[in-house]
Amino acid sequence: GRYFTTSNLLGLLPSTTMDDLLARSEPVKMCAPMVRYSKLPFRMLVRQYDCDVAFTPMIIADSFVHSAKARDNEFTTCEVDRPLVVQFAAKTAEELSTAAQLVSPYCDAVDLNCGCPQRWAIKECYGCYMLNQPELVADMVRQTKCNANLPVTIKIRVSEDMRKTVDLVQRAERAGVEWITVHGRTVKQRAEPVDYDAIKTVVDSVSIPVFANGDITQLSHVDDVCSRTGARGVMAARGILSNPAMFAGYSQTPLDCIQTWVDIALSTGLSFSTFHHHLMYMLEKTHSKAGKLC
Numbered sequence: 001g002r003y004f005t006t007s008n009l010l011g012l013l014p015s016t017t018m019d020d021l022l023a024r025s026e027p028v029k030m031c032a033p034m035v036r037y038s039k040l041p042f043r044m045l046v047r048q049y050d051c052d053v054a055f056t057p058m059i060i061a062d063s064f065v066h067s068a069k070a071r072d073n074e075f076t077t078c079e080v081d082r083p084l085v086v087q088f089a090a091k092t093a094e095e096l097s098t099a100a101q102l103v104s105p106y107c108d109a110v111d112l113n114c115g116c117p118q119r120w121a122i123k124e125c126y127g128c129y130m131l132n133q134p135e136l137v138a139d140m141v142r143q144t145k146c147n148a149n150l151p152v153t154i155k156i157r158v159s160e161d162m163r164k165t166v167d168l169v170q171r172a173e174r175a176g177v178e179w180i181t182v183h184g185r186t187v188k189q190r191a192e193p194v195d196y197d198a199i200k201t202v203v204d205s206v207s208i209p210v211f212a213n214g215d216i217t218q219l220s221h222v223d224d225v226c227s228r229t230g231a232r233g234v235m236a237a238r239g240i241l242s243n244p245a246m247f248a249g250y251s252q253t254p255l256d257c258i259q260t261w262v263d264i265a266l267s268t269g270l271s272f273s274t275f276h277h278h279l280m281y282m283l284e285k286t287h288s289k290a291g292k293l294c
Helices: 018-021 040-047 059-065 069-075 093-105 121-124 129-133 134-146 161-173 197-204 219-229 237-240 255-268 274-282
Strands: 002-004 028-031 054-055 076-078 084-089 109-114 152-157 180-183 210-213 235-237
Touching: 002 084, 002 180, 028 040, 040 054, 040 134, 040 235, 040 255, 059 069, 059 076, 059 084, 059 093, 059 197, 084 093, 093 109, 093 134, 093 152, 109 134, 121 129, 129 134, 129 152, 134 152, 134 161, 152 161, 161 197, 180 197, 197 219, 210 219, 237 274, 255 274
Parallel strands: 002 076, 028 054, 028 235, 054 084, 084 109, 109 152, 152 180, 180 210, 210 235
Antiparallel strands: none
16 A cells, blocks of 8 residues: 655654553543545544544455555555554455555554444455354454464444353454454444443453444543443544544534644645545534535
8 A cells, every 4th residue: 555654744743552552541542444534634633633543444355465456545554643453354364364464564453343234244244244253253363463463453343142242252352352342232223322231241251451432422421431331442433523623622623623634635635525525524513404515
């Protein structure tokens, strides 16, 4: 993929390491992997507003390994884009391990997506399909960690039968997974309330860090959710998409954040389409639907 080395891009400073973050007492705040949206320009933006760790969008490992075009399109970073977790969808240990080796110089960990609920992903044996393959997940974690010499994490949804979830995370822990992010909904759930008790069950089942995902839309949710679940931190998706300054305590996107987004777009050559899509999300709390059509 393309690798920018402009360490002073927009005045950003080199970040702390993941170990530094985990050594602190404060909850770790993460930007979720979001298809089309959590690419480098947006990661650069949220890092300026107290986001500690950012994920790439989910990348199909097989395509990434076999296609230079896919690598160029799907993975772009820069020296200050750290800590960075590259998330892959993979169905074999070889796929994940090989993809991880390609990105290992440029990231802090790779994540195996075990939580994508979309039908096409499950049909292709990606995402939530992995929730029913605990032995395979453990083997993928074990081989990738060994071959890529890189921390490996997993992001999951909970199962209706929590015994299956506990078995999965405990097998992954024994295989050497670094941490686990738990979306507190099942495969079938979308807008239903997040099951914080299920996240707490995962926390209580392992000794590694667990991060809570689901309906994190303002800074106050961070401490609330961590207190309720025992999670080591949180991951935000839609909340941070609509308010990239959320983790800095803003209730809606501030004007300086929008100006910074303009600066980043101009500095990185971001397409107008992507710039505009993000901008509409940022302004959704302050603009009417009629205004969005203009």
